[in-house]
Amino acid sequence: MTLRELMDAGLFQVVNEGADPERTVDCVFCCDLLSVAMGKAPAGCAWVTVMANLNTLAVASLTDAACVVLASGAALDETAAERARQQGITVLATDQPIFEAALMIHHRIHG
Amino acid sequence: MDDSLVLEYDVPGDDFTRAGEASSATKATLKRLGLPADIIRRVSIVMYEGEINMVIHADGGKATVTVSPDAVTMVLKDTGPGIPDVDKAMQAGWSTASGAARDLGFGAGMGLPNMKKWSDRMTIDTAVGVGTTVTAVIDL
Numbered sequence: 001m002t003l004r005e006l007m008d009a010g011l012f013q014v015v016n017e018g019a020d021p022e023r024t025v026d027c028v029f030c031c032d033l034l035s036v037a038m039g040k041a042p043a044g045c046a047w048v049t050v051m052a053n054l055n056t057l058a059v060a061s062l063t064d065a066a067c068v069v070l071a072s073g074a075a076l077d078e079t080a081a082e083r084a085r086q087q088g089i090t091v092l093a094t095d096q097p098i099f100e101a102a103l104m105i106h107h108r109i110h111g
Numbered sequence: 112m113d114d115s116l117v118l119e120y121d122v123p124g125d126d127f128t129r130a131g132e133a134s135s136a137t138k139a140t141l142k143r144l145g146l147p148a149d150i151i152r153r154v155s156i157v158m159y160e161g162e163i164n165m166v167i168h169a170d171g172g173k174a175t176v177t178v179s180p181d182a183v184t185m186v187l188k189d190t191g192p193g194i195p196d197v198d199k200a201m202q203a204g205w206s207t208a209s210g211a212a213r214d215l216g217f218g219a220g221m222g223l224p225n226m227k228k229w230s231d232r233m234t235i236d237t238a239v240g241v242g243t244t245v246t247a248v249i250d251l
């Protein structure tokens with residue numbers, strides 16, 4: 001599944017479309033501790049977290065995550081949203097908790 | 112010197128809005144140099160953890176990255192409080208991160224263990240009240 005398909009599925013609010021909507025989403029990864037995510041997030045993952053700040057974006061970009069999915073109503077402030085636009089990072093959001101958000105993506109990937 | 116490329120960054124203390132800049136800039140440079148993706152990922156992890164540690168524990172410092180034909184060497188040097196017990200600091204899960212840092216998602220106590228795991232060699236040179244220098248090497 002591509003990011004475009006995930007965004008078009010209407011499951012998530014699109015906070016920032018990002019630079020590469022045709023990129024494939026390979027898997028889902030859930031974690032709120034940044035250094036754990038830094039060490040473990042697979043490249044190409046949809047990273048589901050409630051941690052919504054500039055550091056989340058830095059970790060997403062350095063681990064080469066396909067997108068950030070903010071769960072449980074977590075939201076970027078204006079500075080962070082601007083950074084996501086500058087860096088072309090795809091950011092989605094939902095009021096659903098982490099598990100439900102991750103499961104929706106998992107089902108999309110695995111049909 | 113030979114064909115080494117040296118990148119130097121000032122890492123400001125306690126400025127979370129800029130935290131990660133040195134790592135991002137390094138990543139972009141290594142990409143331009145055409146280094147393999149797994150090397151870039153490992154350098155990114157090591158740099159980021161070292162950079163953030165200087166921000167949240169040491170009021171900033173200096174990062175120097177040397178790219179030579181056979182290795183990427185990262186030196187993260189600060190004049191912060193130093194680490195009283197390095198063995199403890201290296202333990203997964205051990206952290207003295209402040210409440211403010213934890214609120215941002217730091218403080219898992221996984222930064223130094225990550226740096227060790229993803230580098231080929233790492234040394235910590237530290238003295239209480241003087242500062243800390245972490246040197247990490249990733250072979251090419």
Ligand SMILES: Nc1ncnc2c1ncn2[C@@H]1O[C@H](COP(=O)(O)OP(=O)(O)OP(=O)(O)O)[C@@H](O)[C@H]1O
Pocket residue numbers: 034035036160164165168169189191192193194200201205206207208216217218219220221222223224243
């Ligand atoms: N540059 C430094 N100066 C002073 N103390 C440090 C420095 N780097 C690490 N430490 C000490 O070592 C501990 C462990 O560091 P480590 O990076 O593993 O975890 P953390 O920074 O607390 O949390 P995390 O990296 O998981 O967000 C820190 O909590 C801190 O006490």
Ligand SMILES: [Mg+2]
Pocket residue numbers: 035160163164218221222223
């Ligand atoms: Mg750390």
